Amino acid sequence: MFRSLVLLFSLIVFSAETAFGYDLNILHYNDFHARFVETSPSGTTCNPLNSPCIGGFARLATLVRERLREEPNSLLLNGGDSFQGTIWYNLFRWDVTQDFMNMLPHDAHVLGNHEFDNGIDGIVPYLKNLDSKVVTANIIDDDEPSIQGLYEKSIIVERNGRRIGIIGVLISTTNILASTGRLRFTDEIEAVRQEAEKLNAQGVDIIIVLSHCGLDVDEEIARHAGPHVDIIVGGHSHTLLFNGDAPQESGFTPLGPYPVVVEQETRKVLIVQAAAHTQYLGEIKLTFDDEGHLVSWAGNPHYIGNDILQAPDVLEKINYYLPLIEERESEEIGIAMVDMSADCTCSECNLGNFICDAFMHAALSRAQGNSWNYAHFCVNNRGVIRAPIDRGVITFGSVILSTPFENNIEVFDLKGEHILEMLEYSVNGQPTPGRHMLQVAGLRATFDGARPVNSRVLNVTIRCIECDVPRYEPLQLDKYYKVVSQNFLGEGGDGFTVISENRKNVEVLGVDYDILLDYIRLQSPVFADNDGQVATDVLAKMHRLLSLFAYALALSVLSASGYELNILHYNDFHARFVETSPIGTICNPSAAPCIGGFARLATLVRERLRDEPESLLLNGGDSFQGTIWYNILRWNVTQDFMNMLPHDAHVLGNHEFDNGIEGVVPYLEYLDSKVVTANIIDDLEPSMQGKYEKSIIVEKNGRRVGIIGVIIATTDILASTGNLRFTDEVETVKEEAEKLNAQGVDIIIVLSHCGLDIDREIALHAGPHIDIIVGGHSHTLLFNGDVPENSGFIPLGPYPVVVEQATRKVLIVQAAAHTQYLGEIKLTFDDGGHLLHWTGNPHYIGNEIEQAPDVLEKINEYLPLVEELASQEIGESMVQLSANCACSECNLGSLICDAFMHSALQRAGSDRWNYAHFCVINQGGIRTDIDRGVVTYESVIQSTPFENNVEVFDLKGEHIMEMLEFSVANDPYLGARMLQVSGLQATFDGLRPVNSRVLNATVRCIQCDVPRYEPLQLDKYYKVVSQSFIGNGGDGFSMISDNRKNVEVLGVDYDVLMDYIRHQSPVFAETDGRMTISNPCTEN
Structure with missing residues (x-):
């Protein structure tokens, strides 16, 4: 009834106007966006259970044909953006679009920016196959010959004997909205003005502008493009111009009358637009006098509701394509480990987080210079997230449903204010603060919805991009940031005009759901959550001075x-830049002396170099x-x-590769001193080539000394070493050593990062030319006499360890770790380069050594950044996470193992829900509690400080049983080797004889639909997650190191733990009976 009345009213008005002059009827639609089939009122996939199914090309065709029967001389105009918006376009691109467009007798199309979403190559065949004309006046195509003439x-x-001009114009920022190759776009107003003057000079006195510029630009064209334009038929902004109340099920709210009338000095210019997505067909009848002056007009858009029949021939064509659509719609893109919720109205939602993470990932490829990403943060309006993505298989269709609005993803500059x-x-919002709620990535904000409007933002931090390690820094109001968002927001959608009116340098990354699809393919299986950081002892100093005097005297005698x-x-x-506790953790002078640190190391090195200026200074990696x-x-x-000290050589250590090749190359490029490592083959990693040497020859006191570097050969399983x-x-x-000896070098030092055990093998078997191995990796203190109290x-072992070859001796030295000791040894050789004798001992770097002022100054330069990150909130703990783990299960141990298991999830295959069966960690690696409340970066580092x-490795059931027995094997049982676990349950009795204390052990299945615990099978291999300390046999767990296979590295322990806390916050952990002990020990 509504539609019939509208049509009747239009015809009455039109017939009344015809007596006054020449009538021109215009039918128009815009922003079709691949809505071939009927849709919901919001333009998404039709679900008749929720709302009427409306629009679609079959209904559009019915209505167009009906109106052409009534008004056969009408113009039919398409306002652009026929491409992009549904799975139909994703599948069939231009081909399906022209196939349907050619079913209607269009007089003209204008190009829309989305017609270029797939580049010049994506639009040229469309233009070639369209049956009707395409008009666009403001393109310069001299550098793109393939589009010329199309x-x-x-x-x-000509209509009823009158000549009518139709000028096309496209928004001039299309080059930043889409992939336009080498096309250039001129100013919209000037292009229209010039073309209108040309038409007028040809005697054309009725001129229509077919525009894809949006209502705001159309209004400017109407005001300033000269006296010859009569009407602008628009698109791009999806604006519904409408007289009266829109139909109840309309997906669009009218934003102005139909038409908008712009007053020039002596004439009027009309603007019409008909929403988008085939929900409306605009119709306006213009009446002109004999000179082509616009006299009057009447019309209104027709709502294309479900009362309009769908054209049978169009439905037939739809059914031709439909099987292919349905097949693609069901295509599996990836796996979701969790439900990703679209319930984003009043708070952060995990699907919103995930989408923004995907958009940020898309910006990575444009990172330049020192920036690790191109954009600082992402914001996404919650209204474009239309449907959840359920746990399980993610299909192409489910992604399109979740983000159906074919928004471009843009990067732009926006000022902090x-x-x-x-x-x-x-x-x-009042009373609902979250109606414009944004979803974010790279930005953190705290709000209070109860506070007055414009004072609800309590805190904002933004992730830095010009930094080696991403961190969050306070928002600076006078600084420009690069922001990733969808063009809907960028253009002021949802009322965010603060963005559209102030952003600069807009660039397009791609289409939202294409980016999301790519990200899911890359990250699958995907997971997303809501993740919203000194007294000097005079006696000690005197003792040190006397020790140095005695040491110097002994050296001078020799x-x-x-x-x-x-x-x-x-x-x-x-990384012990600042002083530490004796165990190498954060210094707390109320608990133990603060010792070591680079400033004290520098003081001692410089002091020794003043006394022994020809010394070599070597860094063992x-x-x-x-x-x-x-x-x-x-x-x-x-x-x-490092460049503050005059090193003669460094050797690479395995931890230098913790952040991959990219993390070590710049370090090598910027070091002032040589790096030696002989046992690397780098032919597949060109960025490493030339950054280090196998060996070097240095001269001291007229003698040539060779230094060979060597790193532990299992570094490829200990770190991220690329190729x-x-x-x-x-x-x-x-x-x-043979090469150096052939060059006449008869004093050879091996600078080793292999550990004491391998250094012994080198000393025994690497030939007759080596004199001393200066070692590292095993953190071994070799020392003569009693060590200092702290x-x-x-x-x-002694300093040095002496290895006897058949006819000679090879020395090995090592100086613990963490800047607690500086090793010093003086070697004496005869003229033939034979080692005669030696003397020396490591110097303890206690708190009686003054800290070098220049190093302290440099420390103070960095300290604010460090302290800021130390206090960075990682998440929240709902309970106290206890490190009281020596005699029983502890909840912090359980949480850490859960985190390690979570990090293995991404490696799970299709036949299993996790990659590893269980986790074990040693209790000694858990150093401090994490308190209830805010979890900071520093509190995590303190809890797991040992890098x-x-x-992940394979271990047989019999060796797992041996491991469990060893963990409770002290006699009497004291629990010192107690393991913390996840995915494993065990029962012990501390009073039973050693090696019979394990009463029961079960392991969680991973090749099962529902995880359950099954008895440990002694002849089966299990995948185990643990720390490298245990894996390498630490704490006496040699049954692991001697029997494990297929070792893979997941990351560094505290990085994995922090990632987990961020994902799971607020975290909760309890002692849930994973380890049950009858007759337990008490905490020692």
């Missing part, structure tokens, strides 16, 4: 015997990883400090 600036059509205004607007070579060395620095300093500042801070390969340590050193290390790699 459209016109304007056309002249406008970002804050944007965030305030997002929560300014100096007359031959050529002397003094070596200073340290190893396994592990693993300078990376171990404190919050490295986590924030990576290679950059490390080279900055590097590592050769056998012993054979490599032997070959390189040493964090116990001596495991262990998290590894």
Whole structure:
């Protein structure tokens, strides 16, 4: 009835007007966006159970044909953006579009920006196969010959003996909205003005502008494009211009009358637009006098509701394509481990987070210079997230349903003050603060919805992009940030005009659901959640001075015997830039002395070099990883400090590869001193080539000394080494020593990061030319005499260890780790380069050593950044997470193991829900509680400070049983080797005899639909997650190191734990009976 009355009213008005002059009837639609089949009122997939199914090309065709029967001389105009918006376009692109368009007798189409979404190659065949004309006046195509001649600036059509000009115009920012190749776009107003003047000069006095520029630009064209334009038939902004109340089921709200009338000085210019998605067909009848002056008009858009029959011939064509559509719609894109919710109205939602993460990932490829990403953060309006993605298989159709609005993903610059205004607007609703709620990535904000409007944003931090380690920094109101968003928001949608009016430098990354599809394919299986950081002891100082005097005296007594070579060395620095506790953790002077640190190391090195200026200074590797300093500042801070000391050589350690090849290359490029490592094959990693040497020759006191570097050959399973390969340590050193000896070098040092056990093998078997191995990796303190009271290390051998070959001796030295010791040894050689004798001992770097002022100054430069990250909130804990793990299960141990298991999930195959069966970690690696409440970055580092790699390996059931028995094997049972677990349950009795205390052990299945615990099978291999300390046999767990297979590295322990807390926050962990102990010990 509504439609019949509208048509009757239109005909009465039209017939009344015809007596006054020439009538021209125009039918028009715009922004079709691939709505071939009927849709919901919101333009998404039709579901008649929820709302009427309306629109679609079959109904549009019915209505167009009906109106052409009534008004056979009408013009039919398409306002552009026929491409993009449903799975139909994703599948069939231009081909299906022209096939349907050619079913209607269009007089003209204008190009829309989305016609270029697939580049010039995606539009040229469309233009070639269309039966009707395409007009666009403001394109310069001289650099794109393939599109030349396929459209016109304007056309002249004839209706009832009158010539009518139709000028096409496209929004001039199309080059930043789509993939337009080398096309250029001129100003809309000037292009229309010039073309209208040409038409008028040809005697055309009725001129229509067919525009795809949006209502705002159309109004400017109407005002300023000269006196010859009569009407603008628009598109692009999806604007419904309508007289009266829109139909109840309309998906669009009228934003102005039909037509909008723009007053020039002596005339009027009309603007019409008909929403989008085939929901309306615009119809307006214009009446002109004999001179072509517009006299009057009447009309209104027709709503294309479900009362309009669908044209049978169009339905037939739809059914031809439908099987292919349905097949693609069901195509599997990936797997979701969790339900991803579209319930985003009043708060963060995990699907919103995931979509923004995908958009941020799309920006990564444009990162430049020192920036790790191209954009700082993403914002996404919750209204474009239309449907959840359920746990399980993700289909092509489910992604399109979730993000159906064919928005371009854009990057643009926005100032901090406008970002804050944007965030305030997002929560300014009354009484519902979240109606404009944004979903984000790379930005953190805290709101209070009870506060007055425009004061609800309590805190905003933004993730830095020009930093080695991403961190969140306070929003700076006077700084421009690069923002990723959808063009709906960028163009001021949902009222976010603060963005559209102030953004700059807009670039397009792609279409939203294409980016989301790519991200799911890349990340699958996907997971998303709501993740919303000093007294000086005079006596001690005197004791040290006396020790140094005695040491110097001993060296001077020996100096007359031959050529002397003094070596200073340290190893396994592990980012201990500032002083630490004796166990290498964060300094707390109320608990233990603060010792070591780079400033004290520098003081001692410089002091020894003043006394022994011809000394070698050697670094035994693993300078990376171990404190919050490295986590924030990576290679950059490390080279900055290393270059403060005159090293003769560094060897690479396995931890130098913790952040991959990309993490070590700039470090090597910026170091002032040489790096030696002989057993790397880098032919498949060109960025590493030329950044280090196998060996070097240095000169000291007129003698040539060779230094060979060697790294542990299993580095490829300990770290992220890309395509590097590592050769056998012993054979490599032997070959390189022979080369040096052939060059006349008769004093050869091996600078090793292999650990004491392998160093012994090198000393025994790497040939007759090596004199000393300066070691690292195993954190071994070799020391003569009693160690200082507050040493964090116990001596495991004399300094040096002496290895006897058949006719000669080879020395091995190592100096613990964490800047607690500086090794010093003086070697005496005869003229033939034979080692005669030696003397030395490591210097303890206690708190009586002053900290070098220049190093302290540099530390203070970095300290604010470090302290900021230390206090960064990682998440929230609902309970106290206890490190009281020595005699029983503890909830922090359970949480850490759960985190390690979670990190293995992404490697699960299609036949299993996880990659690993269970996790075990040693209780000694858990150092401090994490308190209830806010979990900070620092509290996580304090709890797991030992920079262990998290590894997955295969271990047989019989060795798992042996491992469990060993974990409770002290007699009497004291629990010191107690394991913390996940995915494994065990029952022990501490009073039973050793090796019979394990009463029961069950392991969670991974090749099952519903996880359950099954008895441990002694002859079966299980995949185990653990830390490298245990995996390498630490704490005596040699049954693991001796029997494990297929070792893979997942990451660094505290990084994995922090990622898990961020994902799961607020976290909760309990002692849930994973380890049940009869007759337990008490905490020792």
